[in-house]
Amino acid sequence: MANKKVTGTKAASKASSTLKSKSTSQTTKTSSASALSQTKSPKKQTSANAASAASKVLRDGRTSSASKSAAGSTLVQTPSKKKK
Numbered sequence: 172m173a174n175k176k177v178t179g180t181k182a183a184s185k186a187s188s189t190l191k192s193k194s195t196s197q198t199t200k201t202s203s204a205s206a207l208s209q210t211k212s213p214k215k216q217t218s219a220n221a222a223s224a225a226s227k228v229l230r231d232g233r234t235s236s237a238s239k240s241a242a243g244s245t246l247v248q249t250p251s252k253k254k255k
C-alpha cells in the first residue's frame with residue numbers, strides 16, 4: 172500500500188532553508204531534498220538512501236532543529252515494511 176503522507180508547509184520551509192545553507196552537510200541536504208520533493212506528492216516515497224541520511228541527521232547532536240524537522244518528515248514518508 173502506498174504511503175499517503177506529504178511534507179507539511181512548515182517542514183518544507185525548514186527543508187528549503189537547510190538546502191540554502193552553505194554550512195549544511197551533504198547528508199543533511201539529501202534528507203532535506205527528499206522531504207522537499209514530497210511536499211505535494213503523496214505518490215512519492217522516501218528512498219532507502221534518503222531514509223538512511225535522515226536517520227543520521229536525527230542521531231547527530233550537532234544538527235539544527237530545522238534540519239531535524241526536515242529529516243523527520245523524510246522518515247515518516249518511508250514505505251512501510253510488510254510482515255510476511
